[in-house]
Amino acid sequence: MTKHGVVLGPEEAVVAAARHFSFPPPRTGREPCKKLAAQVDLGAAAVTGSWLDSMKASSPRHRLMAPVPGAAADAEHEDWMERHPSALERFDALAAAAKGKQIAVFLDYDGTLSPIVEDPDRAVMTDEMRDAVRGVAARFPTAIVSGRCRDKVFGFVRLAELYYAGSHGMDIRGPTAGADHHAHAKEEEAGKSNGDGDGESVLCQPAREFLPVIEEVHGALVAKVESSIPGAKVENNKFCLSVHFRCVEEKAWGALFEQVRSVLKDHPGLRLTQGRKVLEVRPMIKWDKGKALEFLLQSLGYAERSDVFPIYIGDDRTDEDAFKVLRSRGQGAGILVSKFPKDTTASFSLREPAEVKDFLRRLVAHANTTAT
Numbered sequence: 111m112t113k114h115g116v117v118l119g120p121e122e123a124v125v126a127a128a129r130h131f132s133f134p135p136p137r138t139g140r141e142p143c144k145k146l147a148a149q150v151d152l153g154a155a156a157v158t159g160s161w162l163d164s165m166k167a168s169s170p171r172h173r174l175m176a177p178v179p180g181a182a183a184d185a186e187h188e189d190w191m192e193r194h195p196s197a198l199e200r201f202d203a204l205a206a207a208a209k210g211k212q213i214a215v216f217l218d219y220d221g222t223l224s225p226i227v228e229d230p231d232r233a234v235m236t237d238e239m240r241d242a243v244r245g246v247a248a249r250f251p252t253a254i255v256s257g258r259c260r261d262k263v264f265g266f267v268r269l270a271e272l273y274y275a276g277s278h279g280m281d282i283r284g285p286t287a288g289a290d291h292h293a294h295a296k297e298e299e300a301g302k303s304n305g306d307g308d309g310e311s312v313l314c315q316p317a318r319e320f321l322p323v324i325e326e327v328h329g330a331l332v333a334k335v336e337s338s339i340p341g342a343k344v345e346n347n348k349f350c351l352s353v354h355f356r357c358v359e360e361k362a363w364g365a366l367f368e369q370v371r372s373v374l375k376d377h378p379g380l381r382l383t384q385g386r387k388v389l390e391v392r393p394m395i396k397w398d399k400g401k402a403l404e405f406l407l408q409s410l411g412y413a414e415r416s417d418v419f420p421i422y423i424g425d426d427r428t429d430e431d432a433f434k435v436l437r438s439r440g441q442g443a444g445i446l447v448s449k450f451p452k453d454t455t456a457s458f459s460l461r462e463p464a465e466v467k468d469f470l471r472r473l474v475a476h477a478n479t480t481a482t
């Protein structure tokens with residue numbers, strides 16, 4: 111067995127059974143949260159009002175569910191936690207479900223490995239979190255799957271042994287150092303490499319042809335939105351763009367949306383989606399974090415295997431595409447990072463990045479005690 115063929119340990123199914131916990135938690139049909147599409151097509155929902163509602167709902171202050179007072183809110187939260195239990199509290203059950211299987215770990219960045227902050231350029235990761243991710247990567251194939259430009263997220267994480275899927279999975283690259291579990295990926299690379307001129311080998315860039323239009327729209331958005339809406343910030347994520355409104359007064363959100371829409375109306379090849387206080391401009395291709403997850407599983411040689419246990423941890427609507435892939439494969443565990451009840455396909459929850467760090471450490475500790 112390679113050091114990554116670690117088998118997670120024994121017995122905990124008994125504990126899970128004692129708690130009447132099924133894995134993954136079933137859909138009950140009583141999910142009360144307001145339905146929020148992970149991605150909303152601009153053309154289909156080109157009504158400022160509905161976008162504004164959606165933009166407000168991306169703020170915890172506005173919550174994602176109809177507001178309910180006091181005790182009712184507590185009951186609602188409890189009900190949500192029952193359907194999306196803490197991955198830390200149910201760690202033993204999770205480990206039991208992974209027993210004998212090859213674990214692979216997929217991690218979103220913002221809101222998962224680093225706390226959400228006002229300035230996107232300052233969303234740094236702590237050294238403790240880096241150590242935890244390093245520990246996981248030494249045990250299991252590990253990938254960062256982020257909306258950020260790949261270089262930028264690498265700049266934050268700085269671990270060469272990981273896979274990186276930047277630009278919402280539209281820019282995937284394998285490890286540049288220190289891993290022995292990448293034989294399959296290397297083979298894939300030979301067939302699919304798509305050099306980007308920087309001398310690095312790239313595994314997958316399905317939106318390459320959109321680079322010029324993304325550049326053009328970036329310039330137009332900076333000129334139009336940043337200059338007229340105080341606090342707005344346009345971030346170039348290479349194959350997609352982020353228009354941040356975290357620091358924009360709420361009364362200007364409608365104007366910001368209208369300006370973005372006016373720039374995009376001349377570019378039917380692009381679509382608009384939404385994240386946490388951010389509008390995301392993306393190529394109109396069928397590619398998202400879920401596709402990136404499938405691509406990575408395929409590259410690792412895991413796609414057809416039933417003894418694989420992918421763990422995906424993310425906090426945002428765009429991570430739902432990956433959670434859905436796990437649900438439809440009936441494999442692994444999706445873990446949503448959120449303090450608030452949200453409509454999600456994830457099976458488990460963690461409250462914040464600090465809990466993600468604890469979970470990753472626990473995963474490694476457990477692997478260390480059960481490794482043969």
Ligand SMILES: O=P(O)(O)OC[C@H]1O[C@H](O[C@H]2O[C@H](CO)[C@@H](O)[C@H](O)[C@H]2O)[C@H](O)[C@@H](O)[C@@H]1O
Nearest residue numbers: 219220226227228230233256257352356386388
């Ligand atoms: O997929 P992710 O790694 O979660 O990236 C999604 C977006 O994250 C960043 O924006 C978010 O985090 C910022 C820093 O905490 C925050 O200021 C912003 O409001 C959030 O939306 C990043 O800046 C975007 O480019 C990513 O698309």
